[in-house]
Amino acid sequence: WLHKTTLVFVNTRRMAERAARHLGDILGKDAVAAHHGSLSKETRLDAEQRLKRGELKVLVATASLELGLDIGDVDLVCQLGSPRSIATFLQRAGRSGHAVGGVPKARLFPQSRDELVECAALLDCIRRGELDALRVLPAPLDVLAQQIVAETACREWHEDDLFALVRRAWPYAQLTHARFMEVLRMVSEGFTTRQGQRAGYVHRDAVNHLLRERKGARLTALTSGGTIPETGDYTVMLEPQADKIGTVNEDFAVESLAGDVFQLGNTSYRILKIEPGRVRVEDAQGAAPNIPFWLGEAPGRTDELSFGVSRLREEVGMVLALSCRDGAMALLTTTMGLALRKRFCRTFNFELQAAATEDAIVLSLSTS
Template sequence: MTSPASPLASFHPLIQAWWQRRFALDPGASAGTARGAAATTAEFAPPTPAQADGWEAIRAGHDTLIAAPTGSGKTLAAFLHSIDALTREAMDNGGLPDEVRVVYVSPLKALSADIHRNLAEPRREMREIAQELGLPPVHLTAAVRSGDTPASERAAMLRKPPHILVTTPESLYLLLTAERSRAMLRTATTVIVDEIHAVIESRRGPHLALSLERLDHVAGRRLQRIGLSATQKPIEEVASFLVGVDRDVSLADGGARTGTAPGQSADALIDRSDAAGPAGERGAQNVRARPVVIVDRGHVRELDIALELPPSPLEAVMSGEVWQEVYDRIAALANEHRTTLVFVNTRRLAERAARALSERLGGEAVTAHHGSLAKEVRLDAEERLKNGTLRVLVATASLELGIDIGHVDLVVQLGSPHRIASFLQRVGRSGHTVTGTPKGRLVPLSRDDLVECTALLAAVRAGELDRIIMPAAPIDVLAQQIAAEVAAEEWNEDALYALYTRAWPYRTLSRERFAETVQMIARGFSTQRGRRGALIHYDPVSRALRARRATRILALTSGGAIPEVSDYRVVLEPEGVVIGSVNEDFAVESMAGDVFQLGNTSWRVLQIQQGTMRVADAEGAPPNIPFWFGEAPARSDELSAAVATLRAEVAARLGDAPGDPGRRAEVAAWLVEACQVPESAAEQLVLYLGDALRVLGALPTHHTLVLERFFDDGGGMQLLLHAPFGSRVNRAWGLALRKKFCQSFNFELQAVATEEGVLLS
C-alpha cells in the first residue's frame, strides 16, 4: 500500500490505510485507498520529519524525546506506534485483554480530556476500515482519569481497565497510591509525557519524576518513555528529566550535544547516553542520564506576527479612553477573521475584555475561558469555538497548551506574556496544522510594555527561547512521595533511596538528606502532649518502612504539588449547577444583591455560605468584575536580556544627543527595519527611551544600573533602582535591600519590585 521506503511501510496495513484516508490530499480517492487500492505519496500527506524520526526511535524501543514546533503532529507520532502494536497483537491473538498498556500524562485536565476525545475518532475510523478490508475488528479502549472524572467512570475503569489511560501528573500519583488502581498499572509498557516543559519548572516536575520511577517499580520493568514538547531549552536537560538516572554505569567523561536545526537531515536521532549530570550533593560521585534519543526539529516555524497599537499614544498606565480604542481594534480584527483567540495574563482581564468585546460583537459571539470556570463551561466554550458558533474566545493560559479548539485564524495577545515560550505556544494555537502559518498580533498596554513587546518580537525572530530552570530535589515533594509509596507497600530504606534517586531532580540527593526526610515523617513533630503527625513506622535495625493506619488516606487526600486555594464555588440556583469559583476575599466582601460577571455572564448574588456563593441570572444587569489573587508569572531571564539589549542599542544610537529630532528619526527608522515594528510604535519607543536617557543620563541595562532619588507629595524620600532583570530577581533584591537598610540604619523600609526595578520607600 505504501512504498517500502516510506516511514509508514513498517505499520500494519490497517494503520497505513487509515493514514491514507485521514490525510488524503484528494478526498475523492480516500475511499479507494481505504479498500486497499494502490496509492502514491502524492495522494496523501506524508508524515512530518518529526513523526518519521520519532517512529524510527520508538520502534527500536528507545526512550524518545520529540521536540518540534506546534502543529507538527507530535502527539500522533507518540501514539501511532502503540496503536500499531496493539493492533498487531489483537490480530494475532484474536483480541486484546483488558489491560492498561499505554499511560499518557499531560499537565492539564483539559488537555487530557481533549486527547481522549481525539483518540475516539481514529479508533472508530480504524474499525470501519478493518471491516472494509475484511480484517477482524480491533477494539481499542481509552479512558481519562483526572480530577474531573466522575466516580462512576473511575469505578468502571477499575472493573475493566482501558488499553490507553489518559491522566495528569496528580492523578497518576493517586493511581499509584490507591491499591486497586496500582494493580491496574502493572501491565503498562509505555508512558507518554506531553507538554513536558509545562511541569518541569515547578514542583510538579520533581513530583512527576518520582511518580515515573514508582510506575516502573509497579510494572516490574522499565517502561518506554516518550516525551513531547514544542518549547524546551536546554533540550539535553529536558531529556534527562524524562528518562532519569542510569546508576549502573560510572561516567568517565560526557558532553552535551547541541540540537539539530530544522531542515537538517534525519541525523536528529541522537543518543543521550553520554550526557553528564552535575555533581550536586553527592560530591565526587558522578551520575548520568539513561540513554535517550532526541528527535530535535527545533521550535522555529514561519510566523505572521506584528505589533498592534491604539491610535492614541501609550502612557505609563493606560487610560479608559485608550482601552476603548484597543477593544475597538480587536473587534475590527475579529471582523476580518472567522475565529479569534484573545490571550490575556489574568482572569480579571479575561472577564473585562470579554465583556467589552461582547458589547461590540454581540454576547453570543464572545465568551471567556479560564481556570476559575467550571469544566462544563470551559468545554462548552471550546466546542462553540470549534464548530464556528463562537467568533472570539478570551482566554488565559488555560488554552495555551496543545488543546484542539479547531481552526483559529488569529491570536491576539493583550500585553506581554513575559516569556518567549508562552508567546510561541499561544500564537501556535492559530494555524495549528502541519502546513498552517500561525498568525498573532501583540498589543502593548503601556510604554514599558511597548519596549518589552518589541524585544519579544525581536527575540522570537532571532530564534531565542527561555531556558528551563528545574527545582533541585524539593524535600516537601520527596516526603509526600515517600509516605505515598510506603502506604502502598513495605519498603527497605536503602531500596527506596535507590529508587527515588533514579529520578533526575533527585540524582544528587545525599543518603544523609534522604535519611533525615525519613526521620522527619517517621517521628512527626513535638507538642505539649508529645509527638504528633508521624506518617510512617521506621525500624532502625532492619531499616524497614511501614505505613501507619491513616497513611494511605492522608496521601490520597493531600497529594500533589499544586498550591491549595481558598476559592468559593459559584452555584446557580435553583438548578444547583456549579458555574465556577471566585476568590475568597471577593466572596467575603460581596453582599446579597450584588451583580458580578463570570464566564461573560452577569450573576446576582442570592446567598453567601461557607465556601459557596449562590447566584441567579442577573439578566444582563451591569456587573462588577471579580478579582482573584495569584502569583503573576515573572519575566524570563532571556526576555529581560532582550529588553536590556534593545535599550543599550537605542542608547548607543542616540548617543549624546537623545533630544535631537534628526537622531531620533534615524533610530526610529532603524527600529522599523531591524525589529519590524510599525512606524508609530518605533516613534513612541524612541520618544520614551530618549526622554529617559536625557533625564537619567543612561538607560538601565544588564550592565548599567541607575539609582534615582525623588520625594513624593508628602515629603517622603523614594529611592528607585532601575534594573531590567525581571520581577523574579528584583523581588529577591528588594527584600535583601530592605533588610540591609534595616540592619545598617535601624529603620524599616517598604520594597516594591516590578519587571523594571525596585522601589524603596
C-alpha cells in the same frame, strides 16, 4: 470576517473577564466566552466545544488554554499585554494555524509604554532564535515528601531500596542520605499540636528499616499531590440547580454582600447568600456586573526576556546618543555660520549669504 475564530490570551483571570465583557458588548454575548482556571470543568469544556464547532468568534483565555487541548481550527491569536516570557508567546501563537501547511498568526497588543518596549524586545529575541532557559530545581524536598508517602501507600519499602529508587530520578541524583532521612523522619513523625500528633503518614520500623503506610496516607497521596499551593477560594453555586460554575477569591467573597452582581465566565450572577467556603448565586439576567479579582496571579518576566529588554534599551540609547551628537554639531555649525555672516556684514558693510551643514559652513560673497 477576515478571521472566523480568534483566541485572545491574557495574563490574569480578571483581565479575561474584563476583555470577554467588552468584546461581548461589541460582538454579542453569544459570540464571546471566557476560559480560565476559576471556571468549573464543565464550563470550560462547553467553551472549548463551542469554539471547536465554530459557534464562538472569540474565546478569551489565560494559560488554561495553552497546552494539550483540542479546540479545533483557530485563525488568529491575540495577546493582550506582554506575555512576560518568550516560550509563553511562542506556545500561545502556535495555537493558531493547526493545519497541513498552515502558518501560525499572532498579534501583540501592549497596554503601556513599558510593555511596548518589552514586546519589541520579545520579537527581537524570537528573530534571534533565543528561548527561555529551562531550569530544573535540584532535589525539591516537598515533592520528595509526596513521593515517599505515595510509594509507601502502594507497598512496603526498605529504606535503602526507596532511597536508591529516588536517586534514579535526575533531580535527586545528588541527594544525600542524610537529607533523605530528614524528610523521611518528617513524614513518619509528623508534628505535635494541642490535639496530639498529626501528619504522620508513614510508619517507620526503625529496627528492620521498613516503611509502610499509615491511616489516611493513600487518600492524602491521591488528593494532595502537586506543587500548586492551596488558594482557599470560595465555590460559586448556581441556584436552584446547585450547579458549580466556578470559584472566586476568598477576599472577594468576604467583601461582597447579598444582592451584589458579579461576572464569571462572561455571565452575570446575583449573590443570594455567602456561606463559609461557598457563594450561592442566581442568574442576574444580564445586569451590569462587577469584575471579581484574584490575588497573586500575574506572571513574572523571565531572565532571558529581561536580557532582551536591556539589550534593546542599550541599542536605542546608542542611536539616540548618536542622533543628539549629530544634532548638536548641526546646531553649532548653523550658529557659527550666522555669527560669521553678521560679523562680515558689519565689518565690510557688505551683504553675503551663509549656509551650514553638519560639518561645514559655506559663505557666498557674490551671486555673479
